[in-house]
Amino acid sequence: MTELETLLRQYAEGTISQEEMQRLNTLSHRDEVLAGAEARANTLRRQRATRMSIAASVALIIAVVVAVALRSGTPAGLPDTVMEARLEPQTIVESLAEPAPEQPVVRHSPRQTPVREVAQVTPAAPDREMEAVATALQEAPAPVRVHEEPPLPAHAGESYPVVACNSECSPDSVINDIWRFLRV
Amino acid sequence: MLRKYLLFIGVLVWASVAGAQPDLYNRYASRTDIRVASVTGFVLDSAGTQADVTLLEAVDDAGWDWLCKEFGLIALNDDQRRQLAQGWEVSMFAQRDRKDPSQPAPVTEERIDVANSCYVGVSYLSRTLYIFCCTTEQQADVVIDYLIKKMRNSMRR
Numbered sequence: 155m156t157e158l159e160t161l162l163r164q165y166a167e168g169t170i171s172q173e174e175m176q177r178l179n180t181l182s183h184r185d186e187v188l189a190g191a192e193a194r195a196n197t198l199r200r201q202r203a204t205r206m207s208i209a210a211s212v213a214l215i216i217a218v219v220v221a222v223a224l225r226s227g228t229p230a231g232l233p234d235t236v237m238e239a240r241l242e243p244q245t246i247v248e249s250l251a252e253p254a255p256e257q258p259v260v261r262h263s264p265r266q267t268p269v270r271e272v273a274q275v276t277p278a279a280p281d282r283e284m285e286a287v288a289t290a291l292q293e294a295p296a297p298v299r300v301h302e303e304p305p306l307p308a309h310a311g312e313s314y315p316v317v318a319c320n321s322e323c324s325p326d327s328v329i330n331d332i333w334r335f336l337r338v
Numbered sequence: 339m340l341r342k343y344l345l346f347i348g349v350l351v352w353a354s355v356a357g358a359q360p361d362l363y364n365r366y367a368s369r370t371d372i373r374v375a376s377v378t379g380f381v382l383d384s385a386g387t388q389a390d391v392t393l394l395e396a397v398d399d400a401g402w403d404w405l406c407k408e409f410g411l412i413a414l415n416d417d418q419r420r421q422l423a424q425g426w427e428v429s430m431f432a433q434r435d436r437k438d439p440s441q442p443a444p445v446t447e448e449r450i451d452v453a454n455s456c457y458v459g460v461s462y463l464s465r466t467l468y469i470f471c472c473t474t475e476q477q478a479d480v481v482i483d484y485l486i487k488k489m490r491n492s493m494r495r
Contacts, residue, residue, distance in 0.1 A: 159486055166433055166457065166482045316378040320367040328375045332391055335461055335468050336484045338427065338491075 157181065362392040362439065362469060371401030382480045389477050395466040402465045409467060410442040411460060418462075428462040429492040431485040439469050452478035459485050 161178040164170040170178065317325035363376035373395040380391045396402035405411070411430075418428045434441065439456040455478055456471040470485075472478040 159490065162486045162489065163482060166431065166485065167452070167478075318363060318376045320363075320369070320372075320374040323373075323375055325377075328377060328393065329380070331375075331393060331466075332377065332380060332468060335459060335464075335466070336488065338488075 362471075366394060369401070371397050372405065373397055382477070382484070387477055387480045389481055390471045392469040392471070393466060394469070395464065405465075405467060409440050409458060409460075414462065422462055426463070427492050429460060429488050430462075431457055431459040431489055434458055434469075436471055439471070457481050457485055459488065 158178070158181045161170065161174055161181065164174060165178060317323070317328050319328065363374055366372055366374045373393070375393040375395075377391045377393075379388045381388055394405060396405050414422065414428060422428050432442070434456045436454040436456050439458055452475045453473055456469050457478070459468040459470070460466075461468070470477075470481045472481060
């Protein structure tokens with residue numbers, strides 16, 4: 155039994171002293187603070203996983219763009235930076251429009267090419283980083299409702315207790331209501 | 339013949355139920371803003387430990403406000419109100435004297451005899467009070483165990 159539970163028991167039994175009551179308040183508060191810290195940690199973990207996912211996606215897009223450019227056989231026509239490739243698709247189109255004589259001419263619309271290449275590259279060589287990110291996302295703990303549900307007593311509620319209500323009710327609904335309160 | 343016999347048994351059962359209403363039930367039975375239910379001999383565990391339980395459920399806001407005042411329920415803090423607004427349970431409990439469970443026990447070092455105790459469990463989510471009245475230490479132990487776990491779970495969120 156934890157200290158908190160011991161104090162709660164003393165509180166319930168009316169044997170708690172003023173000092174212990176203060177201690178109980180402190181522990182309760184600390185518990186709430188811990189719960190808040192845990193929630194914040196979960197949020198940060200999720201944000202980190204999202205950032206990693208975005209970074210991995212960008213890396214994949216870069217890889218695809220480079221692969222396309224290399225396949226087209228016009229390395230000299232490659233843009234200097236990724237941003238140029240993303241912001242100036244026309245550069246790629248121009249380089250594709252003037253292929254080296256010995257290379258086959260491949261024409262793609264600037265928007266379709268990267269998408270098609272992603273579909274081709276990904277299954278053949280799965281990105282380990284992406285797998286790691288996916289695993290991290292799966293393992294990122296979601297806020298979980300903690301319940302300590304004691305097992306339902308074998309003969310609980312079987313003695314047909316006497317039930318009275320001031321409005322319409324059934325004995326079963328009242329007893330279920332009490333069990334729901336006790337067990338959740 | 340059988341019908342008459344069953345009717346007679348039914349009347350007897352009804353009469354015994356009406357006669358067994360605890361004081362708490364009678365005190366609040368006439369209110370329309372509170373649903374009152376009384377269970378005599380509610381079995382708490384497989385050992386057959388029993389307690390008498392009275393449920394007081396607020397039907398509307400007025401009923402809940404009245405219950406809070408009547409039983410001196412403490413006001414929730416900001417975190418608890420937020421927790422409640424998000425649909426999470428906020429639960430508390432208190433030991434009360436069997437003679438009048440609505441009155442908060444005086445803050446003293448003196449212990450209330452468990453044989454004369456009622457334990458009031460509060461569900462702020464369903465706006466219901468569950469009052470477990472015990473006559474033996476064993477009953478009180480079982481009830482307290484349940485209520486501590488309930489409150490502990492409520493505080494972990």
